[in-house]
Amino acid sequence: MKRVLSGIQPTADSFHLGNYLGAIRQWVDLQNSHDAFFAIVDLHSLTVETDPKLMQERTLKSFAQLLAFGLDPNKCTLFLQSHIHQHNQLAWIMECLAGFGEASRMVQFKDKSLKAGDARTNVGLFTYPLLQAADIMLYQADLVPVGEDQRQHIELTRNLGQRFNSRYGETFVIPEPLILKSGAKINDLQEPKAKMSKSASSPSGLIDILDQPEINAKKIKSTVTDTGREVTFDEINKPGISNLLTIYTSLTAKSISDAEAEFDGKGYGDFKSAVATVVADYFSPIRVKTNELIANPGELCEIIEFGAKKAEQVAEQTLRKVYKQLGLLPRSLDEI
Ligand code: AMP
Ligand code: TRP
Secondary structure (H helix, E strand, O other): OOEEEEEEOOOOOOOEHHHHHHHHHHHHHHHHHOEEEEEEOOOHHHHOOOOHHHHHHHHHHHHHHHHHHOOOOOOEEEEEHHHOOHHHHHHHHHHHHOOHHHHHOOHHHHHHHHHHOHHHOOHHHHHHHHHHHHHHHHOOOOEEEEOHHHHHHHHHHHHHHHHHHHHHOOOOOOOEEEEOOHHHOOEOOOOOOOEOOOOOOOHHHOOEOOOOHHHHHHHHHOOOOOOOOOOOOEOOOEHHHHHHHHHHHHHHOOOHHHHHHHOOOOHHHHHHHHHHHHHHHHHHHHHHHHHHHHOOHHHHHHHHHHHHHHHHHHHHHHHHHHHHHHOOOOOOHHHO
């Protein structure tokens, strides 16, 4: 079985529809066909200033949601990045391997540092992709399921892995990106040419999965109104309706043409109501399950610890090999 690894930050009270349809739903499928490792990458979220109480709450909520979505700790290894200290240890090795210019070319760093300004850009934001490279190579992942925006980070990871292997001998599996299907890209309800995003979208453009169904129904019904009356998929002229069609068909497994036929002659209002109902029906049980899990933090922590134990074994094995290849002297001569 090929090994996959991916990560998501615990930076919101709820995952949004884009996170689910663009990433997490694929993770749930991958756990059945792959040796899968999924991490809540809490260390990565320290690149922006965080509130400790919120950090803890959001980490637990993120785990609860992933479990409610269907990730099964017996089918995959689900763990918290900061529980495995080997991530930071390997990240240092990656930092020493990466060129300054190479890291400076990362588009995400350029965008985020430009937005934050010099005074609020920390060094962690710069080394973020190197911690990500460590996340991936520590587990010798063959495949990394991510959105298109992460392609450059995976390319950097590959370059660093190849560089290490050629300098110090075969050590790392060189991972391939598994870029998730473009069909699952979900846009902002109010600005349907921009991606739905917890940092960029206004609250009315974003569907938070843990929100009450009435709140989400209201947002869906207030989706920006395109010109015309027909429910047809046309991203250029009808970006709002097209986005809703993507959501509708993704959650019902209907084809776009079936959905178009279903709403033939019915107009936008009926269609928006139908999308609202589908979203409510799909996510209500997930919301209930998430709340049940959060209500029992003891059990949740046991699941998280179970994942840490599984992840740690693999991580330690890789790190030992890396230290050995680098010639770092072991504590005991028996290990030489
Ligand atoms: P982020 O919240 O941007 O850190 O993204 C977490 C994961 O969700 C990544 O794998 C993204 O590619 C995916 N994702 C985020 N926003 C969207 C979106 N609007 N449509 C599809 N996938 C998304
Ligand atoms: N940088 C990724 C994102 O923003 C999150 C991430 C951290 C990740 N470590 C990873 C993704 C390792 C895949 C593999 O979405």
